[in-house]
Amino acid sequence: MKYLFICIGVLLAQYSYSQSIGGGLAGNIQTESLGIELRAVVPISFISITPQIAYYPFFNKVSEVYAGIGLQVPFLSFRSSHLYALGHVSYDAWLNYTESPMKDAKLHNIAGEVGLGIVSDRCLNPFAEYRYNLIFREANIRIGILIDLSCNSGAGYHSGSRSSVKCPGK
Amino acid sequence: MKTLQKIQTIVAAIIVVISFQNCSKDRIETETTSYESMNEYFDSKKQEEQEYIIDTLGECPLTGKLGTRICINKSDLQFTNGDSIYYPYTLKLVELYSIKDMIYYQATNNTSDGYYTSKGEVRIRTFKNDTELQLRQNKAIEVEIKDSLANQDMSVYYQQATDPFTWSKSTDIYSATEYGYLGLVSLGWNAAGKQASYTNQAIVSFTSETDNLETVEMYMYVSSAQSIVRINNHKQIETPIGEQVTFICMAIDKQNQLYSYTTNKTITGDTTIVVTLTKISDNDLTQILDNL
Structure with missing residues (x-):
């Protein structure tokens, strides 16, 4: 057991992130809805806290606003990207809940999501996430781009794997 | 470490697949109730297949429980290899005259191009021991469908498909008689009817x-x-x-x-x-x- 913890510690120690902000598109497969999202990534040790807000506009079958906070835990790194597991808790304002056939639909909801994501480890970092909403039992796809704030001194794009990146200010 | 990474990847993939299978469209679609097959219920209510042992004492016509009259010449029957049969043999009969019985037997009046008016449906099969017999070429059995109101000739319909049950109109005729409709037909399912157009x-x-x-x-x-x-x-x-x-x-x-x-x-x-x-x-x- 001791060696297992050592292995996990060694594995996680390779992740060291910078603060990022970004946004992208959010797609809910079950409600056939498309939205936009904004997020920040705040690293704390090897994990990251991710405040997020997502809006599914009025033209969707389900129009709603999510505002919450997530947790990302990296678990697999390859080349200049890494996979992470995520958990997310948010307030959900379901704006057109009156149009839903769901019996207990309501405006104010608390949503919990778990999922997986992949993000590159450079200065402009595309990401993609698969998330499962535990409350509504819906799958979400998120794609977007994060800007590594530690790269804003003009150094431009990183290259190579995260471990070899020399970002200014790091 | 590579093994650990493989395990992590596999676990992650499994989680994605399982979660996706449990997704719901409750927020945009009405949850509707699904039901079971009614086959068992229909089978419990349908007309029983009647069995008659045909021997040298058999009379022509044989009359079914609901009034269908049947005459078969034994020499017109054969095994699939062409061999003749000998008494006794078994005749099995299903008679469907009411709408209810047609529903229960799932033998409704659908044809490939619509539907027909049915005056009665029968299934006639013959067996020697457990082997089903067939008619010799160009031979037929005489069937009379019971209908006291028969006043015009009908077409003979044969089963075209089993699932769903579909009928096909033939060139054979059921002639109106005082008893009902008399026709020379083949073994299996047949019915007296006319196309509804x-x-x-x-x-x-x-x-x-x-x-x-x-x-x-x-x-x-x-x-x-x-x-x-x-x-x-x-x-x-x-x-x-x-x-x-x-x-x-x-x-x-x-x-x-x-x-x-x-x-x-x-x-x-x-x-x-x-x-x-x-x-x-x-x-x-x-x-x-x-x-x-």
Whole structure:
């Protein structure tokens, strides 16, 4: 057991992130809805806290606003990207809940999501996430781009794997 | 470490697959009730197949329980290899005269291009021990369908497909007699009837906010033609304009609770019927079918 913890510690120690902000598109497969999202990534040790807000506009079958906070835990790194597991808790304002056939639909909801994501480890970092909403039992796809704030001194794009990146200010 | 990474990747993939399979569209789609197959229920209610041992003492015609008369010349029967048969042999007969029995046997009046008016459906099979026999080439059996009101010749319909049960009109004729309709037909399913044809038809569509119609048995009964038609696509059917029709939907759940929806309409144009099944007792459902 001791060696297992050592292995996990060694594995996680390779992740060291910078603060990022970004946004992208959010797609809910079950409600056939498309939205936009904004997020920040705040690293704390090897994990990251991710405040997020997502809006599914009025033209969707389900129009709603999510505002919450997530947790990302990296678990697999390859080349200049890494996979992470995520958990997310948010307030959900379901704006057109009156149009839903769901019996207990309501405006104010608390949503919990778990999922997986992949993000590159450079200065402009595309990401993609698969998330499962535990409350509504819906799958979400998120794609977007994060800007590594530690790269804003003009150094431009990183290259190579995260471990070899020399970002200014790091 | 590579092994650990592989395990992590596999676990992650499994989680994604499992979660996706458990997704729900509850927020945009009405949750409808699905039902079980009604085959078992229909089988418990359908006409029993009658069995007759035909020997040297057998008389012609043999009369079934519901009045169908049958005459078979033993020398017209053969094994599949052409060998002759010897007494005794077994004749098995199913008679369907009422709409209810046609529904229970799932032998409704559907044809490949519509439906027909049925005066009676019979299935006649012959066996020597457990081997099914066939008719020799160019031979037929004599069948008389019982109908005291017979006043015009009918066509002979044969079974064209089994699932769903579909009939096909042949060139053979059932001639009107004082007893009913007399014809020379083949073994297997046959019926006396005439094609129901209407110049003006409308599309009747079906929808439901409460029930998964794919799991519901749906029928149309056309009063003037006395035709019972199974709505095989569970969605829509061509219906004669100006005719009185009855739509009957029925289903059964896992606890063997029966459900039904019935509506009578005179169709004036394309229309949509919203189906909502409600619980019904076996006796009440039987009564509805008896009244068709």
